[in-house]
Amino acid sequence: MNEPAAALSVRNLLVGFGAAAPVVRGVSFDIVPGECLAIVGESGSGKSVTARSLLGLAGANARVSADWLDLGGHSVLGLTEHAWQARRGRDVGLVLQDALVSLDPLRPIGREIADSLRLHTSLGAAARARRVLELLDAVGLPHPELQVQKLSGQLSGGERQRALIAAAIALNPPLLIADEPTTALDVTVQAQILALLEQITGGGTAVLLISHDLAVVSRIAHRVAVMHDGELVETGRTTQVLGSPEQEQTRRMVAAIPADKPRGTRLSEADTPNTPSLPSTRIDSSTEKTPDGTIVLEAIGLSKSFRRPDGTRQLAVDDVSFALRRGSTLGIVGESGSGKTTTARLLLALMAPDRGEVRVFGQPWTTATEKTRRGLRAGVGAIYQDALGSFDPRWSVAEILSDALGLGRQRRAPQTTARLTSLLDEVGLAATVLPRRPLELSGGQRQRVGIARALAGKPQLLICDEPVSSLDVTVQAQVLDLLDDVQRERGLSLIFISHDLGVVAHVSDQIAVMRAGRIVELGPAARVFAEPQHPYSVELLAAVPRLSV
């Protein structure tokens, strides 16, 4: 070979399972030391299967073939499991999305990290312990000597991910494969982990980053390879691929990133296929909704505390007040543990506040009895992050929706079918999903059914708790556009809760930034996004995934 320097070289990789057609077709790329290559694609594009094949982890019934597959100058095509075991950790390290399941919950992280040192080196116990401390220090865990004794469950998400990266780089492998390393993390933590990966790349390690999110990879990847349907459709320098994408697929993913796109801008191209060069089309301003100033929902001094296992009380929501005007959207943004979800549950009157109250349509809401509230419930819809969990697992889509429409048992009647079909039509689903159960639908379809259910009662107010957090960026774009459409058509007022300031800023008129149960900043979206006042808002804003090209 002419390029002995390549840390990883792949030509014409094919991966198939059983007798079915290959799921990865003709994938070729090289990574040189000190370079970060990102493979980007939606769920089901074959990117994870590719990553696993590079580690010999594709599975027992997988057929892996390639013209060549060289790791550090040695062919690893057709290695036995035994031979792979000697290479994993030493020649190539792996970081997975969910550190909580990747780390043994019953062993201290120090022991986990020391494992690969014990298996692959002749270091003694004292030398291993020193190296573990060095590694933890290198990945930026404060007080490494205290952390080594902790179990993975005692660490925060970001700390766990750092520990996992420490384990992966313990042997200084020339190549690190990171499969969705930041997807489960808060934005500020995500930014820190990305910085750490960048630092590792700077140290001369080749990094293969797998992600569904272009904005994430654009920060650290030198080159980007876009994967679609098992093939690499576009490969090139990050600035070039993201700045002037050539393929339809890449353009869709670039357009789907919500940050920095003004309110009312379409993120998905599904409805407007004729504007490929202008993915951000401004909707005609004459159809813009007009907030008329009536307050539909009001939170007054809400507080809620929970008892911790040790008996002390934790204030989850602390003196939260805001008002939502008809036809407008209030975005609530904050990271895990900031009290967003408790706020949502208080707004839905699923729990009673310790102090303060919520008023809906000017009527008492949290102070009323459930019986009185039930009369108003139809006007208040809810959309949940875990759409699947919010559906009775025994029910089909038809049963879920006809129940929400209040049609009960007459679900076989023709007029029922007509109403179900028109409801599904509004959320962009075909009637073919009616007999299926939510378990059989994709994530995006499930969330559409969730929206259809929320719309069934003709609500005036929708409370959305992380409605797009578990979705791919392109699917997220479609769902955000859908919410925007139904809001405009029905004149809905929205509470939109998310950890992603980019998303919130895109959909909201007003933004409330929450931290540790308090609203630290509340103001017009444009203002908060352009000139954040509170230091925490500044930090959140800096961490928002956006294309850095």
Add this chain to the structure above:
Amino acid sequence: MSDLEVQAELAAQAGQPDRSGISGRPRRFGVAETAAGVLALFLLTSAVMPQLLAPGDPLAIDPLSAFAPPSGAHGFGTDESGRDIYTRVVHGTQYSLVIGAAATAIGLGLGIVLGTLAGMLGRVVDFTVNRFLEVLFAFPGLLLALLFILIFGPGVATATIAVGLSTAPGYARIIRAQLISVRSAAFVEAATVLGRTRWQILLRHILPNTLAPLFVLATLGIGQAIVWAATLSYLGLGAEPPTAEWGAMLSAGRTYITSAWWMSFFPGLFIVLTAVTATVLGRSIDRRLRHVSVPGHA
């Protein structure tokens, strides 16, 4: 990316919808399931129409052919009065199955009442019911059944109720746990948000999702109940000879076990086969249901 997602990805790639989201759908029946199905058919026929399989009279005595070993004329041999064991075993099926089903129904019914009380009516009731269940748990099940028979006297009916009573605490616990998990499920909250009343939620969401898994448990329980009922009969506390009940037959054969093994072997074999059949079928139904509905799936 988690293994789950990779699986979903693979399924999507191969053009096969991943129906379960967790594992492949078990389509084929295994050898054990097929055998259990055939046996269940045989046992049901024996229970409903014993004449079809064994036209003789299970009580007809024939002293001349007493203690005949298994042969062409008497497939399972005869007992001390010359009664045909095969005929008696077939005709005895109805006792065992009825006792098994009735005892399970009693246990399950009581379990549902206690479990629902504990799971739905707040802390005080929950606490009381739980302590009561713990007292019941402290006795071995059979001892509880014996205690009950001691008070109400032996007989088929008392044995059935006794077995039912002693299985109730186990069912109650499972139902309570299932209720509590379903009650706090996200779809129950979603129903509240849609403005459903507590009763509507209980009847439409909580009970169906709690009771569906119990169906499987009941099938498994029938096997256990049959063994227990046979045990009581064997001890002379349930059905009494010459009733063609398996436990009673087993007990009658005990005296002659060294000279006429078939008298106890065949009733014993059927007790075991019935229990195994019920268990295999129960597990099979469980596996098939599990991929369809996953209550509390997160």
